[in-house]
Amino acid sequence: MTHDHDLVLRPTEAQTAAALNPPAGRNGGDLVVETLAALGTTTVFGLPGQHALGMFDALRRSDLRYVGLRVENNAGFAADAYGRITGEAAPLLLSTGPGALTSLAALQEAAAASAPVLAISSQIPSAGLGGGRHGYLHELPDQSASFRGVVKSVHTVRTQSQIPSAIEAAWKSALTAPHGPVWVEIPQDVLLAPTRIPVVTGGDAFPEELPPRVELTALAADLLSKAARPAIIAGGGVVRSDASRKLRQLAELLQAPVVTTPGGKGAFPWNHPLSLQSWIEDRYVTDFLEDADVLLVVGSGLGELSSNYHTFKPRGRVIQIEADLGKLESNHPALGIHADARLALQALLETVGRRTDEGAPERVREVLTKVAERIASQELTLEQDVLASVRKALPADSPSFWDMTILAYWAWSAFDAKGPNLLHSAQGAGGLGYGFPAALGAAVADGSRPVLAVSGDGGALYSIAELATARQYDLNVTWLIVDDGGYGILREYMTDAFGEATATELTRPDYVALAESFGVPGVRTTPETLEADLAKALGEPGPSVVVLPAVLRMFAPTHLG
Secondary structure (H helix, E strand, O other): OOOHHHOOOOOOHHHHHHHHOOOOOOEHHHHHHHHHHHOOOOEEEEOOOHHHHHHHHHHHOOOOEEEEOOOHHHHHHHHHHHHHHHOOOEEEEEOOOHHHHOOHHHHHHHHHHOOOEEEEEEEOOHHHOOOOOOOOOOOOOOOOHHHHOOOOOEEEOOOHHHHHHHHHHHHHHHHOOOOOOEEEEEEHHHHHOEOOOOOOOOOOOOOOOOOOOHHHHHHHHHHHHHOOOEEEEEOHHHHHOOOHHHHHHHHHHHOOOEEEOHHHOOOOOOOOOOEOOOOOOOHHHHHHHHOOOEEEEEOOOOOOHHHOOOOOOOOOEEEEEEOOHHHOOOOOOOEEEEOOHHHHHHHHHHHOOOOOOOOHHHHHHHHHHHHHHHHHOOOOHHHHHHHHHHHHHOOOOOOEEEOOOHHHHHHHHHOOOOOOOOEEEOOOOOOOOOHHHHHHHHHHHOOOOOEEEEEEHHHHOOOOOHHHHHHHOOOOEEEEEEEOOEOHHHHHHHHHHHOOOOOOEOOOOOHHHHHHHOOOOEEEOOOOOHHHHHHHHHHOOOOEEEEEEOOOOOOOOOOOO
16 A cells, blocks of 8 residues: 555656756855746845855856845845735845845835745855854854844755755745745855755745634634624735635625725725725724624734724624734734635635625715715815825826835825735835835836835935836836925924924935936926826836925824824
């Protein structure tokens, strides 16, 4: 009797011959790029450095496309966006010490947003490892310790024979729900040494599935079927697991209103009769959700933004579907279902009963009317007009990437993303400088449609160097810079709290002239001409910059009362 675990794949004669006679001139770096290619990689991001030269030399002998950015953190943001758009693990090649550490903020954003990034870093020579003080360039007592609290998993290589398996394990970790960044590090001498290890020709790193427990979905389905006032909060997990269609089917089956979190933008149709859109920071929506007798939370940990700054206090039964075990019931007691959103929603669709509730759409309209009236009372027509102009100028199927800036905070609540996986922002970790390099990564992933980046003038200064990257690779990205002369949201926060702002005003360049110095077309626009100027820039191939001098204000918060 033969068991599955007894089966061994036998090499063909050609494979045996290739293994016995590997090509000359290869090193440990070749094992890295060969393993990536075998796993299906076509594109890598990064920045070379002295200890990583073995990897970068191996790229010359491979068919992989290399996209080099000017700062490691920006390379990480680009890889993050590539992973979000493609659903693949995006390789990020880095050098040791300062180069590696400069990527930390980008990896934190990838972790917070569940973006699959495969970071592969060099290390100092093997003789210097172990925590001693040998004085090697870029030496750290334990480089990987700096990453363990940020990434999903750390994989340390010490010999060439470990390289393929370590990268496969990291790849699998990055793509197993919840997706996230992973860290592999390889010593300089291991990368540089000649190798006689056969060419890596195959990879088996299919991510593990995370199905829900049957008894839990059965109970959840029963609660939802019998609910009088069910409601749904859809988070980023719905987008990441490509479960938007299943979410819509379940909402319509239950006649349950749906609100999306900033990370879940586009997971539910904006103008659907059951759509509360993304006004999750508004107290009217918070009150509506608190009144639900059964609240289904899918792919969200109900963190700060998604709970209206922790003022949300549900009175009914909460069902939480979450792939990240650490987020399960971390903020509210719930029937916690540890599962991938897509698989859990499918299980509910197969077991839940149809509800009839003709009044649900009317209750949704009443809430949205109250929200609109609240915003209208604050005299914020400039902000609404600017956001509307961006929406009209941006093609419906184009992705947008938003830095931490006032217009982005408006977009979290008031922008129709037109579909899942089209609006991305840095709200996961909240760092500056995300928008433009992330948009470059998205343009690398799909060059057939224009990509929009949105930054404030403060955040833009983090990313100016990448205008050179945009021009070098002729990437189809339009960068909208809203120039208000400083850190606008911090200015507003400090003025409200202390009566005046400190350290928020910035000397900044002429962004149009600066863009043109890189060979990137630039235009200065106004709120009245923004739609036309932005549409024109998006409609022309290659990179471009549109600068809007404007001081925008936020709508009043509803969590402070």
